[in-house]
Amino acid sequence: MRSCRYCFIAVVALSSLFPAAVLAQEFSTLKRTINAPPKPSGTTPRTADGHPDLTGVWNGLGDNLLGVPNQIANDGVSIDSENASHDIFSGTQIATFPRNATRGLNNEQGERAASLLRRVGSNRPVYKPQYWEMVKEFDQNANEEDPSNNCMPAGIPRAGIPSYIGQYPNYFIFIYPGQGGLIATQTMYRMIPADGRKHTPLEDLDGTYTGEGIAHWEGDTLVVDTWGFNSSTWFDQIGGYFHSENMHVIERFHRDGNTLAWTATVDDPDVLLEPWTTTPRVALLNPKPDAMLPESLPCSERDLTHTVTKEHH
């Protein structure tokens, strides 16, 4: 048993630093009692070259990362109704209970519940055995160890679905607004060519947070193939999932009407026993034709020095 060197407070203050999330939620018209993916509606617009048009603000369910229903689904549990849930990866049913109406959660209880809810899914990357303990330690000490808790970029594929996609004939623009709190991370953008070019040899690239992404179409699915990362990020929102500079990520985007489905497959033969694919996520198009992304406030980490327990999201 390790000693408790840092005993943190619950990190409830994190929730006060959610400008992007709060602003994004004003677009949401849904009061969510489930987190099952939204059903698509409407037609899929196409560009002049016949491809699906992915252009738009994709935050119709609130923020892609921070909404609690989204977090739970992103990490592998679908709450399908008031009395049915399942583990998305295995299909295993999970017992579902009415909320306890007579007892509210205090802040610590809320944090502990959130932490458990986000880790209950079974879709875990399988690291080589020599790294199992390291991943566990990183997760347990995420308040200190998580790179995104220190205002660093979330990186790819942790950033998930971009909140804005701009589609042009030979390239894409992805924008990921910065967040406070849960993932206190910087705003990121990617300019991704789709002109048939090949990857730069890995040894010629200096590793970066977003790597060298190159897009192509496979039917109606946009495939973004990225390598050339630094090793300064974790590749999912939870779990201490560190990676090496040899990480190779394949993202797949598929638009159906007003929804955008996304998965990413992570291959890192240096640390993983086998490639790992994220739990599929679905974003909803912001229905407002004049939707804008709000400015993100500068990320300034101010919680860590006040934490006294290890509880964290």
Place this chain on the structure above:
Amino acid sequence: MPKRIAILQILTVAAAVGIAFHSALAQNEGKAGSGAEAKTTAAGETMDRAKVLRAVADALGMVRWSDIGAGATRLPGIDIVNTMEIFASGTVYNAGQPSTAEYHAALAYIPPAMRVEITRKDGDAASQHTIQTVRENFAWNESEIGAGLIPGKGTATPAMPASKARLLRLWILPYGVVKAAIAAGDKTKISTENGATVFTFPLSGGLAGITVKATLDSKNFVTKVETTPDNSSLTNMATETEYSDYADHGEVLTDIKSPGRIVQKQTGRPVLDLQVKMVDANNPYLVFPVPPNVKAATPASASGTAGN
């Protein structure tokens, strides 16, 4: 083929869980469904299966929902216990001979898996170290954690005949008992014995033929779990486990309560007497990949699962 069997079993049991729990909930709300069943005790007290199982799950801290963003979110509660690690020390018995031991169990319910690492110390003799692992219907022994997954890194020795006994360890933990009782649906019976609430249910899948009886204390903690096989081929599955001193034993607090002492007998003989030192219940990173040589070995005839 084994994979297909496993998928079918998962789907079958998953359907059973869904149906069972829906009917249990309906009963809880006074809307008895076709599977709803209530028992009246000798004292005339009507016991409600869903209410009892919910009370046990609440006592153990298994039911959680999120209030973060409560203005826009009203998600129901779900069973949040999947992975867990237990660190303990005490006495283990081998053929009736006691040894001082360190005990470390890593477990998961989705998919059902458990790795038990025991280091025995018998006086001046060298320590004996064993790692017994099971995942669904595959069982194997590891020379080191994760042995057999990378060439040259340890040895994984198939131990398929042990899969049922190893899976039983998972399902007789307090959390396993609750999950399996919910999965058993209206086959779970509630009664009182000597003033204590008791529930009994049959295990399913590869553990079919074993009946579990769980006894609760006044705080709805599981204090005793007894397993009774219904045929002679499962004789060694007759166990009795006592749990006491429940608390949140985590370094990272989770509000999940776990027993501080575990005393277990098998076919009437003591096998474990453990004092729990720490429990990581925060669904820690624990994986149980089956080594290629174990996959290639003939698996046990049926997956020993209950509830998953």
